[in-house]
Amino acid sequence: MFLDRIVATKRQEVDLLKQSLHIGRAEREIASLQACRGFEQALIGRNRPVGLIAEVKKASPSKGLIRPDFQPVSLAHAYEEAGTDCISVLTDVEYFQGSNDYLKMIREQVRVPLLRKDFTIDERQIYEARLIGADAILLIAAILTKSQLSDFYTLARDLGLDVLVEVHNRPELETVLDIGKATLVGVNNRDLKTFVTDLKVTEELIALMPQGVVAVSESAISSTDDVDFVRRAGAQAVLVGEHFMRQPNVQQAVHDLLGPISKEGV
């Protein structure tokens, strides 16, 4: 299964990270960094009736190479110009052709809060995320135990990071709600084990979320009908990657998908 392969690769990467990232040193370095930009807060005070996390995504396991002419900083600038609330940067090298360097470069150039999109399986990756300039990390319920989800969540918050906790089915959501910490929950419409996508997953799971949770619908959103559907299902924000990456002008693509900036209806 592909997700198992990704996690196996992450274990190897973490073994290397254990040699290069010393937690005590990382903590001291982090203490001298500027505070993170509020990722969740940017979605709550969003620029449009539905919040937007626009993704910088060169390739994916399900689609291969998506954007051959990939200029991460220009793309991030275009997203910022288009009024995106937050940006997601894929940092996985092996399967998404991403890079920590892309996130670092974008951090230097744009003000929008950044999600480090990767497969977190070890606490060192959370320190690393903070050090490279992320404002938020992703925790994927499908690859973590309940205690890992809880511990990693707490560590990330202690380091000043926001956390997008991702679920794809009811048992995963129940685990996350049972832990009782997550305030920002993403429903991935893509089954990461089969790559099958279905927006109805958003509809099913958001209906089970308590008031106060900021719900994000992730993946396979490519039309205004899709946005309307997940919004009606209760999504306060959408995470969109491939659709924007396939458009020559991503700034225009954001306007076409989400309309002009308007705080009305927030």
Ligand SMILES: O=C(O)c1ccccc1NCC(=O)[C@H](O)[C@H](O)COP(=O)(O)O
């Ligand atoms: O995108 C994939 O093929 C993929 C495969 C296995 C694990 C994760 C995967 N994607 C990560 C994501 O969650 C998406 O990049 C993100 O939600 C945006 O989705 P999309 O708009 O469909 O590019």
